[in-house]
Every structure is written in structure tokens, then in C-alpha cells.
Amino acid sequence: MRQKLIFSVLLLILVIGLFFLILRNTQSTTSNYQKIETSTDTTAIENGVHINTGLIEAEGLHLVIAHCTSCHSAKLITQNRLSKEGWQETIKWMQETQNLWDLGNDEEAVVNYLAKNYAPTDIGRRASLKNIEWYSLKD
Amino acid sequence: MSTITALVGAEIVFGHLLPEGYTPLALQEKDPFNLFKKDKEMRVLNDRPWNMEAQAHLLDDDITPNEFMFIRNNGFIPKNIDVNTWNLTIKGESVKEEKTYSLAALKSKFKQYTYQLTLECGGNGRSEFNPPAKGNQWTIGAISCANWTGIRLRDILKDVGIKDDAIYIGYHSADTHLTGDKSKAPISRGVPISKALQDETILAFKMNGEDIPIAHGYPLRLVAGGWPASASGKWITSISIRNKVHDGAKMKGSSYRVPCKPVAPGTKVKDEDMCIIESMPIKSLITYPKTGALIKQGEKLTIRGHAWAGELEVSEVEYSIDYGSTWTSCNLKKASNRLAWQHFSATVTLPSKGYFEVWARATDSNGKSQPMLLPGWNPKGYLNNACHRIAIKVV
Numbered sequence: 001m002r003q004k005l006i007f008s009v010l011l012l013i014l015v016i017g018l019f020f021l022i023l024r025n026t027q028s029t030t031s032n033y034q035k036i037e038t039s040t041d042t043t044a045i046e047n048g049v050h051i052n053t054g055l056i057e058a059e060g061l062h063l064v065i066a067h068c069t070s071c072h073s074a075k076l077i078t079q080n081r082l083s084k085e086g087w088q089e090t091i092k093w094m095q096e097t098q099n100l101w102d103l104g105n106d107e108e109a110v111v112n113y114l115a116k117n118y119a120p121t122d123i124g125r126r127a128s129l130k131n132i133e134w135y136s137l138k139d
Numbered sequence: 140m141s142t143i144t145a146l147v148g149a150e151i152v153f154g155h156l157l158p159e160g161y162t163p164l165a166l167q168e169k170d171p172f173n174l175f176k177k178d179k180e181m182r183v184l185n186d187r188p189w190n191m192e193a194q195a196h197l198l199d200d201d202i203t204p205n206e207f208m209f210i211r212n213n214g215f216i217p218k219n220i221d222v223n224t225w226n227l228t229i230k231g232e233s234v235k236e237e238k239t240y241s242l243a244a245l246k247s248k249f250k251q252y253t254y255q256l257t258l259e260c261g262g263n264g265r266s267e268f269n270p271p272a273k274g275n276q277w278t279i280g281a282i283s284c285a286n287w288t289g290i291r292l293r294d295i296l297k298d299v300g301i302k303d304d305a306i307y308i309g310y311h312s313a314d315t316h317l318t319g320d321k322s323k324a325p326i327s328r329g330v331p332i333s334k335a336l337q338d339e340t341i342l343a344f345k346m347n348g349e350d351i352p353i354a355h356g357y358p359l360r361l362v363a364g365g366w367p368a369s370a371s372g373k374w375i376t377s378i379s380i381r382n383k384v385h386d387g388a389k390m391k392g393s394s395y396r397v398p399c400k401p402v403a404p405g406t407k408v409k410d411e412d413m414c415i416i417e418s419m420p421i422k423s424l425i426t427y428p429k430t431g432a433l434i435k436q437g438e439k440l441t442i443r444g445h446a447w448a449g450e451l452e453v454s455e456v457e458y459s460i461d462y463g464s465t466w467t468s469c470n471l472k473k474a475s476n477r478l479a480w481q482h483f484s485a486t487v488t489l490p491s492k493g494y495f496e497v498w499a500r501a502t503d504s505n506g507k508s509q510p511m512l513l514p515g516w517n518p519k520g521y522l523n524n525a526c527h528r529i530a531i532k533v534v
Contacts, residue, residue: 071317073187079276090273093392099318123269125512129430129496132530137432137440 054078060113063106071098077118084115175354178206184275188212188317188325189354192280195527196429198445201482202255203283204347210354211260211281213389214325217313217374222358227342229295231379233305240295242358246344248298249290254339255479256364257284257447258371259419261395264523267513270405272520279424279527284445284480287362289343292378293336301332301380308335309385310361310372327387328395329379330363330370334417339364339478342375364478365449367395367416367521390415397517404516413518418449421509422524423456423483423501430529436492440531443484446471446501455502456483460495463511463526469499492533500526 044051053074055061068077082090088111094100103110171189172179180197184190191210198207228239240248260281265272292308309329316323334340343351343360351357356373363370369389379385389395396413398406423446434440446453452474457466469485489495502508509526 071187073185075183075185075187076275079184080273081271082273083270086270086273099316099320099323120269120271123267125269126525127267129528129530132431134431134433134532135429137428137434 056117058113058117060109063109064113067101067103067106067110071100077114081118081120082114083120084111086120087111087114087118175210175352176205177208177210181207181209182278182280184277188214189216190275192277193282194278194280194429195424195426195444195529197426198280198282198424199426199443201445202347203285205285205352205355208283208285208355209260209281211275211368212314212325212354213369214314214316216353217315220313220353220358220374225358225376227295227359227375228377229299229380230377231309232382233302233380235300235302238299242344245290245295245342245359249294251288251290251344252338252341253286253288253345254341254362254364254477255284255286255475256339256362257282257419257478257480258362258364258368259283259422259447261367261369261416261419261521262519264525265520267523267525268404268516268520269513270516272518274519281368282422282424282447284447286347287341287343287360288345288348289341289360289362291338292340292342292361293338295342296335296380299380302382304382305332305380306383307331307381307385309379309381309387309390310375311377311379311387312372313374313376324388326369326372326389327385328369328372328390329381329385329387330366331417332380334363334366334370337363339476365418365447367419369395384415393518395521396519397515397521401515402517406516408518416521418451419447420514420522420524421448421451421453421501421503421507422446423453423499423509424527425497425499425529428529428531432529433532433534434489436533440487440489440497441484442469442487442497442499442529443482444499444527445480445482446499447480448501448503450478452504453481453501454504454506456481457500457502458485458487459498459500460487460489462496463498463500466500489531489533495531495533496528497531498526498528 042052045057048057050057050061053065055074171183181191181193189210189212193207193209222242225242226239230237260277262274263277263281265274266276266278307329309327311327314325316325340363343362346355351360359375361372361375392410395416397416398408399412399414402408423444425442425444427443446456456469456471458469459466469483472482474481500509509524511526513525
């Protein structure tokens with residue numbers, strides 16, 4: 001009888017403990033997440049930009065998403081500027097060393113998209129300082 | 140549903156059609172700032188793989204804390220790391236006998252040292268090259284100088300025994316290739332044996348006195364300060380002692396190599412005409428104030444920052460407020476140890492109202508200074524050590 005009582009009390013403590021443990025875990029998981037600007041609609045386009053990837057909406061966009069973003073982030077495209085030849089060489093390099101598949105008939109459309117939308121501009125030997133956010137300096 | 144909406148931070152259109160138990164894409168990827176304990180002002184360059192850089196004003200600390208340390212990954216960070224089963228194997232053509240150590244054995248068997256070591260990505264500053272070079276477009280924030288604690292690679296190599304024909308070492312890591320191909324290493328670089336045997340070349344367990352953060356190589360990182368940070372392999376599982384230049388991933392082609400002889404911008408360079416980058420060039424960064432400061436006329440401006448010179452020492456740092464026409468010396472401190480960055484400071488008087496740029500220029504112990512324009516163009520945009528500039532307005 002006494003053993004049964006002790007057992008019941010222990011069980012109760014265990015259950016209450018578990019309840020709080022789960023509650024705490026749920027809360028900490030929740031607070032780990034931040035607002036992330038990602039659309040749940042994978043086809044959404046806003047101001048000429050494909051929201052999910054940040055790629056410019058233009059002819060060939062969906063081929064680029066299909067071929068280029070299964071291994072790496074689209075950010076590797078959007079932060080780069082290369083000539084048609086440069087993009088072609090990059091594809092060749094990925095095929096030779098990074099397991100990129102043969103793009104077949106899609107290659108021309110992919111290269112054209114990249115060369116047209118992510119072409120270099122001449123920035124000279126040193127650009128002016130830009131995007132300066134002015135603020136009052138107080139020591 | 141309302142919980143999920145709150146988490147996403149927006150109303151989920153067609154939310155009632157979401158299958159039960161389905162996590163919206165927005166929540167599948169954890170926030171990198173929380174994930175890696177980075178400051179919110181750090182800039183994400185790439186999210187697959189993770190690459191993140193600091194801004195100049197974030198690097199004001201003498202010793203870089205984790206929250207401001209850049210992340211450069213070539214593949215996926217290893218998962219399910221078990222320190223109890225983690226081993227390091229020393230192998231290759233030039234070891235007398237292959238030998239494996241547990242992490243615990245490495246920690247107890249060899250003496251531990253702490254050094255403050257400068258780690259700069261070879262491509263730091265790539266974004267300024269013209270014509271542009273491909274890769275992550277680093278601006279100025281792929282540089283750190285933290286305290287690293289570990290054992291000398293030299294001590295382990297002595298314990299293993301290496302042959303006289305050893306000329307290079309190459310590291311092998313636990314990260315995985317973006318394609319998931321297990322036969323491919325995302326990166327496997329190394330250094331000549333002379334660099335491997337330096338006092339400061341260590342296998343580190345700790346960064347700034349704590350376990351190395353996962354993004355920076357937990358539980359074991361090779362640290363070879365003053366060289367492109369890619370030589371400091373993360374998540375090390377083995378090291379090959381080679382009788383030739385290590386030929387692992389990203390040791391060939393245009394990776395971490397520059398033309399042996401200078402070329403005109405945009406030139407195609409053959410593989411055999413490319414040379415591996417070794418010591419990083421002289422460079423400096425103004426970490427205070429943040430660019431864009433408005434000051435009142437008559438107020439003095441204090442500037443400060445760090446300078447580093449690869450294998451060498453920094454002998455002088457100067458500043459200019461007139462686009463390099465005249466230069467004035469800054470106060471410069473000695474390094475806390477070899478291969479650590481050095482701190483400089485100065486009090487600047489600006490002569491009138493208007494727009495000014497403060498430029499910093501450091502000189503190394505061999506007399507080489509930073510260029511004011513971009514240095515020699517190279518196919519992958521490495522080694523941009525052009526002087527740092529901040530904008531100031533006197534109002």
C-alpha cells in the first residue's frame with residue numbers, strides 16, 4: 001500500500017516535470033524563429049523580382065531556377081555579374097568539377113538569361129563611396 | 140493556424156488549405172543570426188552554403204568576438220558531431236606510419252598554446268574588381284582576429300614522424316559537398332611544410348576561450364594565421380603529409396591562385412601560369428567611426444582601427460583627408476603575438492565644413508604599402524588590399 005502511494009507520487013512528479021519540459025521546449029523553439037521574408041507562394045513575382053529566389057523575372061527564369069538552384073542558393077547568381085562568355089565558362093566549370101548535369105537544349109536560354117540580366121557594368125578602377133547612411137557622431 | 144501565422148509574421152493566404160503537420164517553407168530554414176549567434180548587422184552573402192561578412196564598424200574590438208566573425212563555407216556544415224568518437228588521422232606519402240588520435244588524446248598528450256591570429260578570406264574585397272570576378276562578393280568584412288587555443292601541428296607531426304621528402308600538408312574535413320556527393324570534398328587545402336611547422340600553426344579546440352562555434356570548425360580547426368583563411372581548414376578529420384604540393388579540392392585552377400606574372404584586367408590566364416596565394420598582403424581597416432559620421436565644425440575626430448600584414452609586421456599606418464595628397468602618421472601598437480593584427484588610432488582635424496573622406500594606408504616591415512586604387516586584377520578577384528575609406532561630413 002505504502003509502496004503504491006510512493007509510486008503514484010513519483011509518477012505524478014514525472015508527469016508534471018514532463019509537462020513543463022515540453023512547454024519549455026516549445027517556447028524555446030518558438031523564440032528561435034524570426035520573421036523571414038519568404039513567400040509561401042513559390043511563383044510570386046513582385047516589382048519584376050521572383051520573391052522566393054530574388055532572381056529577376058525575365059525569359060528563362062524558370063529554367064534557371066530549375067537548373068541552378070537545386071544545389072546552391074540563387075544568391076550566388078544575384079550577387080555576381082559576368083559576361084555571356086563568363087557565365088558559359090562558369091557552367092562548364094560546374095559541369096567539370098561540381099556535378100552539374102548537361103543542360104541540353106536549355107543551356108542557350110539559361111546563358112542568355114544570365115548574360116542579359118546579370119551583366120557587368122564598368123565600375124572603373126575605384127568607385128565612389130555610395131549608399132552612405134549619414135548619422136550624427138557623438139562621442 | 141494562428142500560431143503559424145504569428146511565426147511567419149504575415150497572414151498565410153490559403154492557410155486553411157495547408158496540410159496538417161506541414162511546415163511552411165518560411166520556417167524550415169532557421170534564422171542564420173540566431174543559428175550562428177551573429178550580430179544582426181552582419182551581411183548574408185549566401186545561404187546555401189552559408190557565407191556572411193561583417194561591416195567595418197562591427198570589427199572595432201581588439202579581439203574579434205564570434206558575433207562579428209565572418210563565415211565562409213564551401214559546403215554544408217557537418218551534422219551530428221560526436222566529440223567522443225571524433226578522431227584525427229595523420230597520413231600521406233610522407234609520414235613514417237599513419238597514426239590516429241582521439242580528440243581527448245590530442246588534448247592531454249600535447250601542450251596547448253593560445254595565439255591571436257588574423258584570418259582573412261583570400262577573396263575579401265572581391266566586389267571591387269573590374270571586370271567583376273565570380274564568387275561571393277565580399278566587400279571588406281571577411282577578416283577576423285580572434286584568440287585560438289590548441290596544440291602545435293609541429294608537435295603532432297614530431298610524434299607521428301615525418302619523412303625528409305615532406306613538402307606540403309593538406310587537410311581533410313567533415314563538411315559535405317553541396318550536391319551531396321560523398322566522394323567529393325567541398326574544400327581540401329593546405330600549406331607548405333615550413334608554414335605547417337611554425338609555432339603559431341595550431342590545431343585549435345577553442346576560440347576566445349570557448350568551444351569553437353560550429354560554423355567556425357568545431358571541434359577541431361587548423362589555424363594558419365596570415366594566410367588566406369581557406370588554409371585554416373574547419374572540422375578537421377585528417378591531415379595528409381605530402382611529398383608534392385597538395386592537390387585537394389580548391390588547390391588548382393583559379394581557386395586561391397593568382398597569375399604568377401601580372402596581367403591586364405580581364406586577361407584569360409592558363410592554369411599553369413597561376414600561383415598559389417601564400418602570405419596575405421598589407422591591409423588596414425578603419426573600425427571607428429562608422430562611415431557616414433556627421434560632426435560639428437571645430438570638433439576633433441578620433442579614428443581607430445586595425446592593420447595586418449600576413450607573415451610580416453605592420454611598421455606604419457597613416458591617414459589622409461585629401462584623397463591621398465598628404466598623409467599623417469597614426470599611433471600604432473605592437474601585435475599581441477606574431478600574426479595578430481595591430482591597432483592604430485589618430486586624432487584628425489578637418490579644416491572646414493563639407494564632405495571629407497578619411498583614408499587609411501598601412502606599410503609592412505618590407506616597406507610595401509597599400510595601394511589607393513585596386514591592386515593587380517586577377518581572374519577570381521583575390522588580394523584586394525586597396526586602402527579603406529570612410530565618408531565624413533562637417534556640418
